[in-house]
């Protein structure tokens with residue numbers, strides 16, 4: 001690649017401009033990382049690498065779902081307020097233990113919610129529909145049908161039933177299901193290790209006191225590291241590197257060796273101080289998948305593969321970097337963790353009513369930051385206008401609205417899809 005040739009005007013040019021959809025398509029084609037085994041306690045948020053079938057039914061004994069009396073349903077047929085059924089009480093079912101005696105014709109056993117149905121019984125009469133006659137007998141004032149107020153064996157989960165599918169991101173309730181069927185461990189996809197590198201001679205660590213003129217505190221490594229964690233990635237190396245080709249190459253080489261994904265920020269454009277592309281050219285076998293994405297902000301975005309490793313170059317402007325991360329890097333990290341529909345535009349979104357007009361220029365997809373507020377039960381999205389260098393506007397925003405390439409602005413009152421920066 002030649003950016004400047006002698007006698008020529010500099011003609012900054014992106015090498016491989018892709019649409020947002022094309023980038024998401026590429027990300028979806030990435031293979032998940034290998035699987036590993038984790039304890040079910042640690043499994044929430046992880047993605048299943050195998051289908052899970054139930055090795056036992058739930059419940060594995062017939063359980064009462066109400067406090068009352070275990071009975072033979074036919075003994076209550078025809079019972080009513082005026083002609084109650086009279087049953088002998090033969091005992092009480094203890095919680096967590098099988099009943100000591102079976103329910104024979106004309107008898108009943110007191111049973112708590114969750115208690116095990118005694119042999120012979122096929123239904124539970126709610127305590128509300130019984131009257132004690134004396135210590136050993138009750139009147140039943142409503143009939144029950146077989147199975148009433150009982151959870152049968154396998155009603156919740158059948159033996160051998162496929163309960164969870166490969167690719168499912170486990171939520172707390174899924175972990176509960178795994179616990180219910182007695183799983184101690186599950187196979188999930190490995191979480192990607194991610195190196196985060198910020199580039200720029202002007203970038204200094206946030207703890208710098210008496211900020212020298214011309215320098216700015218590093219924002220991006222902090223935002224990106226937080227976003228990586230939110231997306232389930234494991235943050236490894238975090239480093240700030242000056243605009244120095246050799247140094248950047250050395251740092252990238254080390255980062256690529258020890259991580260699955262390297263996320264650079266800054267230096268991804270086509271200026272003379274933008275070294276990411278030149279670094280990639282020094283790595284034999286690197287494959288540049290995208291240089292430039294047709295969105296604004298965020299155009300100077302790089303996506304490259306180096307064997308199994310993935311390198312992202314994000315624009316340096318904090319708002320651009322965060323938008324590009326949300327739109328592409330986050331789906332990439334989810335895909336590596338085995339999520340099937342990573343980058344699905346229907347996830348992580350909210351519908352809201354636009355509070356003000358958004359002007360937009362025909363011919364590019366605008367990603368406009370918005371803040372969400374709840375106005376008497378109606379969700380509204382208010383555009384947060386400001387340069388993409390402004391971190392305060394980013395902090396005010398909850399997500400972005402996409403004004404498609406061939407649309408010239410959106411009017412106040414339009415129902416829009418807000419892509420959230422953070423998971424709801």
Ligand code: AMP
Nearest residue numbers: 198218219220221266267268315316317
């Ligand atoms: P670049 O993409 O390197 O041309 O950077 C674009 C703009 O983003 C410049 O004004 C940089 O100073 C700024 N920038 C780059 N990296 C960071 C960072 N880590 N934190 C805050 N601003 C940054």
Ligand code: MG
Nearest residue numbers: 199200266267
């Ligand atoms: Mg720079």
